Amino acid sequence: MATEIESRLRLALNPSHLLVINDSDQHAGHAGHDGSGESHFTVELVSTAFVDRSRVERQRMVNEALKELLAERVHALRIRALAPGE
Incomplete structure (x- = not known):
């Protein structure tokens, strides 16, 4: 899933920096x-x-x-989106 998230974000937003962190283990139960x-x-x-x-x-x-991943497979997404220099 992390690879798919990364691929879609690279294609759509061409980021100069991208980090995808799987936080799922923190939400068990x-x-x-x-x-x-x-x-x-x-x-x-x-x-x-x-x-x-x-x-x-x-x-x-x-x-x-x-959007497709959020609708079907990802329950929660925390976003930190910055412009260069921020």
Whole structure:
């Protein structure tokens, strides 16, 4: 799943920095944890696509790039989206 998230974000937003962290083990036994070990993620990315965009707009851009995964396979996604130099 992390590889698929990375691939989709690279294609959609061409980040200069991208880190995908699987946080699923921290949520064992909580709602939304499906036992697959691939349900909760953090993404940190830097992209020129985020220049002059609000935090909400940036999150929407990431969510749009991952919409199928978020609808079907990923329960939670924490996003840290920055423009270069931030």
